[in-house]
Amino acid sequence: MMETRIARGADGGELPLLVSPIIPARFRHGFTTRAGGASRPPFDSLNLGWRWGDGAEAVAENHRRLLAVSGATAVLRVSQVHGTRILRARGTDAPGLVAAEAADGLATDEPGVGLSVHVADCTPILVACGRTGACAALHAGWRGTVLGMAVEAVQTMRAHFGCQPSDLRVALGPCIGACCFAVGPEVVAAFASAMPAARDNGVIVSPTGTQEHIDLRRFQRLQFEAAGVPPENIDVSADCTFCDPRGRFFSYRRAGRATGQSVGFVVRAF
Numbered sequence: 033m034m035e036t037r038i039a040r041g042a043d044g045g046e047l048p049l050l051v052s053p054i055i056p057a058r059f060r061h062g063f064t065t066r067a068g069g070a071s072r073p074p075f076d077s078l079n080l081g082w083r084w085g086d087g088a089e090a091v092a093e094n095h096r097r098l099l100a101v102s103g104a105t106a107v108l109r110v111s112q113v114h115g116t117r118i119l120r121a122r123g124t125d126a127p128g129l130v131a132a133e134a135a136d137g138l139a140t141d142e143p144g145v146g147l148s149v150h151v152a153d154c155t156p157i158l159v160a161c162g163r164t165g166a167c168a169a170l171h172a173g174w175r176g177t178v179l180g181m182a183v184e185a186v187q188t189m190r191a192h193f194g195c196q197p198s199d200l201r202v203a204l205g206p207c208i209g210a211c212c213f214a215v216g217p218e219v220v221a222a223f224a225s226a227m228p229a230a231r232d233n234g235v236i237v238s239p240t241g242t243q244e245h246i247d248l249r250r251f252q253r254l255q256f257e258a259a260g261v262p263p264e265n266i267d268v269s270a271d272c273t274f275c276d277p278r279g280r281f282f283s284y285r286r287a288g289r290a291t292g293q294s295v296g297f298v299v300r301a302f
């Protein structure tokens with residue numbers, strides 16, 4: 033269960049974040065909402081996407097606020113391409129060069145290196161290992177999900193940092209829910225092919241009986257479990273970016289166009 037917390041930065045600034053109690057305290061982390069930013073409609077107000085038509089000054093101010101509450105020296109991001117490549121980040125990396133990398137995840141075990149994922153319906157996934165201090169931020173829309181981003185994440189954490197799957201804590205943040213993610217037959221076929229039991233285990237559902245929907249977080253959870261992450265180490269947000277009754281999230285599908293992006297971030301504090 034995610035909870036809302038007001039994060040405070042060293043500069044005195046405040047930002048509401050959704051946080052997960054599953055992530056160990058040695059990490060700072062959170063999922064942003066639309067609240068607490070400087071952007072005007074339709075980007076109101078905490079739009080963190082640079083290429084969506086919002087004013088650069090407002091986006092820069094929003095990133096300044098995010099950096100302040102993150103406690104990181106920099107919050108890195110990559111050019112997300114709906115794949116499963118996870119880049120290993122280091123404190124010496126130039127943020128601009130990392131941002132030019134085509135990838136969908138970042139991982140590190142260095143303190144102070146902020147990792148972020150940008151979303152507006154896709155799932156932001158945060159992974160943390162309390163034993164080794166390694167962490168990761170991952171972007172998973174339907175393509176990255178069905179390609180096995182969860183499996184890739186567990187393998188990357190083991191290969192780079194020696195994390196055992198049983199050490200990992202996973203937070204699946206706000207994204208489009210099974211309630212609203214109606215898809216075409218080609219998407220259904222991709223999920224049925226990747227997971228033959230997808231209809232039996234609730235990944236492919238039909239809430240209205242007319243069209244099939246995909247539960248992205250259900251698939252991701254099942255893959256993390258199959259890769260050895262204990263079920264109790266996985267925290268799944270119940271929030272749907274599309275139909276949230278309080279409109280707390282940016283949703284590409286709901287708006288029918290780009291109106292902003294939120295961020296999931298994690299940083300090893302010590």
Ligand SMILES: [Zn+2]
Pocket residue numbers: 208209210211212213272273274275276
């Ligand atoms: Zn919904």
